[in-house]
Amino acid sequence: MKIRIAQFGLGPIGLECVRLAAEKPWAELVGGVDIDPQKIGRPLGDVAGIALPETARVYGTFDELLRVARPDVVLHTAVSRFAQVVPQLEPIVRAGVSVVSSCEELLFPQLKFAAGAKAFDELCRKYNARVLGTGVNPGFVMDTLAICLTGVCRGVEKIEITRVVNASHRRLPLQKKIGSGLKPDEFRALFREGKMGHVGLIESLALVAHSLGWQIGPITETCEPVIATHDIQTKFLTVPKGLTCGIHHRAEASADAKPISLDLQMYLDAENPRDAVTITADPPVESVIHGGVHGDRATVAVLVNAVPRLLQAAPGLRLMTDLPVLRAS
DSSP: OOOOEEEESHHHHHHHHHHHOOOOOOOEEEEEEETTTTTTBBHHHHHTSSSSOOOOESSSSHHHHHHHTSSSEEEEOOOOOOHHHHHHHHHEEEEEEEEEEGGGGSSSSSTHHHHHHHHHHHHHHHHHEEEEEEOOOOTTTTTTTHHGGGGGGGGEEEEEEEEEEGGGGGGGHHHHHHTTTTOOOHHHHHHHHSSSSSHHHHHHHHHHHTTTTTOOOOOEEEEEEEEEESOOOOOSSSEEEEEEEEEEEEEEEEEEEEEEEEEEETTTTTTTOEEEEEEEEOOEEEEEETTTTOHHHHHHHHHHHHHHTTTTTTTTEOOGGSSSOOOOO
């Protein structure tokens, strides 16, 4: 039987999820949800630029979609914060529908929202729904990958995770999110207000510690602007020399006296992009993905590939480590 899928959020990532899901022989797209009045009421296939049945249309709310079609799983690509995502997902969960979401704080909400995560988990269990927060970062390269690599270690003493991303080749919303074109002090002020930078780095660190059974201590988090050393031109914008062209974001903590550090450098024209994990252990492990994993395309792949695995899990608010190993499906 095919898995019936609806897409919540029809921005660049959501639309690419629709296109990839449409290629899967096990998936049937039944509709989409978005707040854009230019999309509401139109066939989902027209919005995504692919051939889909006319019955799969775009609705303004999940409740409106549910009156016409009942999905098994909703792919959710709309917000980054736990406080924002819960109100969006509650109607879906109460309908007994499972969710794979790209919400960054949903990766490990127990870190900052322990009571809220517990209540949401109980709601999922009550209505037989499964909810997963995932993506490429957070969700894979700076957490799940490192956790998998510890599987060959007899004991682990230290974990260092580094990701360097050349953001010149990424979508416009991400280039804006990392502060491209801002004055450095303006970027710092917006980061302090939670309006700029990468979301999910400390959740990745917490998931690594949790998965190893380590009691985590205080997390030190810093984020500084990367300053353009030359005029930079991307497909979407121009950044003059001296202005912000990206971020250098770090998170560090000691878990049971064993250090974990995550170092994210995401900026325009970054040199030597890579994803690296160094594990001080017996035996030691060092892994480098040269060129790095492409964030946008990989995020879509993780979301879609997680669907069949999530439905195999028990109801509740699930972690990536609760699922069978993801694979291209």
